[in-house]
Amino acid sequence: xxxxxxEEKRALSKLYELxxxxxxxxxxxxxxxxxxxxYSILERIGQVEKxxxxxxxxxxxxxxxxxxxxxxxxxxGEKLGCLAGVAVAVKDNICTRNIRTTCSSRMLExxxxxxxxxxxxxxxxxxxxxxxxxxxDEFAMGTTTETSYFGTTHNPWDLRKVPGGSxxxxxxxxxxxxxxxxxxxxxxxxxxxxxxxxxxxxLKPTYGLVSRYGLISYANSLEQIGPxxxxxxxxxxxxxxxxxxxxxxxxxxxxxxxxxxxxxxDDIKKLKIGLPKEFFEEGVEEDAKGPVFExxxxxxxxxxxxxxxxxxMMSYALAAYYIIAMSEASSNxxxxxxxxxxxxxxxxxxxxxxxxxxxxxxxxxAEVRRRIILGTYALSAGYFEQYYMKALKIxxxxxxxxxxxxxxxxxxxGPTMPVLPFDIGERIDDPLxxxxxxxxxxxxxxxxxxxxxxxxxxxNGLPVGLQIIGKPFEEGTLLRVAYTFERNTDYHKYxxxx
Amino acid sequence: xxxxRRVSVEEVKHxxxxxxxxxxxxEETLFTEQFNRILDYFSKIxxxxxxxxPLTYHVLDLINVYREDExxxxxxxxxxxxxxxxxxxxFFKAPRIV
Numbered sequence: 001x002x003x004x005x006x007e008e009k010r011a012l013s014k015l016y017e018l019x020x021x022x023x024x025x026x027x028x029x030x031x032x033x034x035x036x037x038x039y040s041i042l043e044r045i046g047q048v049e050k051x052x053x054x055x056x057x058x059x060x061x062x063x064x065x066x067x068x069x070x071x072x073x074x075x076x077g078e079k080l081g082c083l084a085g086v087a088v089a090v091k092d093n094i095c096t097r098n099i100r101t102t103c104s105s106r107m108l109e110x111x112x113x114x115x116x117x118x119x120x121x122x123x124x125x126x127x128x129x130x131x132x133x134x135x136x137d138e139f140a141m142g143t144t145t146e147t148s149y150f151g152t153t154h155n156p157w158d159l160r161k162v163p164g165g166s167x168x169x170x171x172x173x174x175x176x177x178x179x180x181x182x183x184x185x186x187x188x189x190x191x192x193x194x195x196x197x198x199x200x201x202x203l204k205p206t207y208g209l210v211s212r213y214g215l216i217s218y219a220n221s222l223e224q225i226g227p228x229x230x231x232x233x234x235x236x237x238x239x240x241x242x243x244x245x246x247x248x249x250x251x252x253x254x255x256x257x258x259x260x261x262x263x264x265x266d267d268i269k270k271l272k273i274g275l276p277k278e279f280f281e282e283g284v285e286e287d288a289k290g291p292v293f294e295x296x297x298x299x300x301x302x303x304x305x306x307x308x309x310x311x312x313m314m315s316y317a318l319a320a321y322y323i324i325a326m327s328e329a330s331s332n333x334x335x336x337x338x339x340x341x342x343x344x345x346x347x348x349x350x351x352x353x354x355x356x357x358x359x360x361x362x363x364x365x366a367e368v369r370r371r372i373i374l375g376t377y378a379l380s381a382g383y384f385e386q387y388y389m390k391a392l393k394i395x396x397x398x399x400x401x402x403x404x405x406x407x408x409x410x411x412x413x414g415p416t417m418p419v420l421p422f423d424i425g426e427r428i429d430d431p432l433x434x435x436x437x438x439x440x441x442x443x444x445x446x447x448x449x450x451x452x453x454x455x456x457x458x459x460n461g462l463p464v465g466l467q468i469i470g471k472p473f474e475e476g477t478l479l480r481v482a483y484t485f486e487r488n489t490d491y492h493k494y495x496x497x498x
Numbered sequence: 499x500x501x502x503r504r505v506s507v508e509e510v511k512h513x514x515x516x517x518x519x520x521x522x523x524x525e526e527t528l529f530t531e532q533f534n535r536i537l538d539y540f541s542k543i544x545x546x547x548x549x550x551x552p553l554t555y556h557v558l559d560l561i562n563v564y565r566e567d568e569x570x571x572x573x574x575x576x577x578x579x580x581x582x583x584x585x586x587x588x589f590f591k592a593p594r595i596v
Binding site: 111112114115150207208221250251253313315316319320322334337338340341342343344348350351352353354355356362364366370374376377380386387390391392393395397431432435446448460 | 540
């Protein structure tokens with residue numbers, strides 16, 4: 001079905017620009033074949049991947065095989081899933097059977113999972129195509145994708161800038177149209193930050209809505225898998241596929257499956273929006289705030305009302321978040337010793353203590369080692385109460401702030417990031433300065449509340465993200481607000497020139 | 499100056515050992531300096547009065563989740579060993595224990 005000729009080729013090369021909804025519809029109606037769409041995507045990757053470096057692994061052969069299988073299904077008139085033929089890029093910390101899954105770490109450079117994560121099973125059941133695995137900060141620990149063992153991803157809007165992180169590869173792949181949609185994971189902003197920096201729609205679902213089975217754990221009480229897309233519709237579609245109860249994740253909530261597309265109405269009349277003053281304080285750049293205030297005006301024009309609210313415990317959120325995340329990391333990453341899988345030195349001299357310590361020294365990059373050691377410190381005798389227990393109490397107080405504020409508003413809004421995308425290399429040597437970038441995203445992880453970042457403007461050619469936080473398990477409202485904003489603005493229509 | 503430090507190089511070495519991570523001498527110095535700045539920032543949480551505040555380990559109101567203990571298909575003999583860096587026959591090959 002590969003057709004020659006310049007005309008066809010020009011028509012083909014446009015397929016990579018389409019949304020998941022459009023692609024699956026065209027495949028279902030036999031307007032296009034899955035194979036020609038996939039060739040268009042692979043051609044696009046061939047054109048821009050050298051500049052962007054969004055992927056760790058692209059499985060073109062496997063993807064083409066799957067595309068042909070879907071085309072056979074179409075010809076036979078078999079029933080197709082709702083993501084029929086859609087090429088999905090998957091963050092490289094989500095296990096994919098027989099496709100290596102590295103966490104962008106030397107430790108897992110050659111790790112090939114013998115099983116699929118639940119979200120991957122669900123994508124496959126919906127007839128999606130796994131296109132490849134995307135670059136990330138090592139073990140999802142970072143805000144820039146610079147800590148990847150495989151080198152940094154570049155921001156498609158300005159290749160000298162960071163794409164955000166830790167799901168930087170997923171966000172960059174989607175906005176450069178190397179993939180139609182992507183999955184990321186968000187522990188302290190790792191979906192929303194790159195969504196903001198690359199101009200994607202990025203959703204962190206309520207804790208418990210999406211199964212974490214097969215997600216390689218960094219901080220298990222904080223993290224969720226979620227979609228990175230170019231439109232709110234695609235976000236809703238992807239969420240409908242990956243959410244739902246799973247026996248294999250004991251923190252997966254048993255709620256009825258929802259079709260999130262049904263919530264997408266261009267209507268926010270009478271919606272009450274809170275603007276927490278802490279989201280606009282010192283340390284948040286004017287360029288990050290400006291477009292958010294404009295968005296607030298837009299919401300009022302559309303019939304919503306905006307109210308100033310306060311989350312006084314916010315100023316302690318970042319410290320509490322990092323103490324909890326590092327403590328959980330020190331425990332979760334204790335399993336990597338190079339025995340059953342992972343990096344192992346040829347040299348086996350010494351006892352197991354010595355050998356394991358050497359494997360972990362070489363297998364883990366500096367930031368991962370920093371967090372494991374600091375987490376071990378926070379959990380050690382003498383410091384446990386001062387740091388870990390205290391952070392868990394602060395977490396309760398932050399939840400109470402959220403519960404109080406959400407009694408009077410339906411959603412809260414603010415900037416996703418306190419600063420616009422910065423230069424690659426600019427902050428990487430100063431860990432604390434990098435941690436500060438997460439100040440506006442960590443509250444949603446500490447409380448478990450759902451939060452989305454949507455494009456809300458540009459400053460000096462760089463995208464700005466609007467963060468909307470909703471009530472637990474009310475992703476429907478969150479998506480309706482995001483959809484209404486998208487319908488009444490043009491920011492989602494821009495693409496970087498690559 | 500050393501008295502104001504929250505952690506010393508010796509402490510960092512000790513904690514790194516507990517975490518099974520060997521550090522180079524250079525890293526021991528660098529990490530100690532970075533840890534002091536980070537811990538200094540973390541310690542701001544001590545200002546908050548948390549008397550009587552319960553701990554949030556977890557945001558869901560789940561206690562224990564049970565399922566039926568049913569036998570399901572497992573991975574078999576070969577698959578779990580596929581990723582082992584060193585193996586012998588059907589076994590993972592471990593470094594010396596004693």
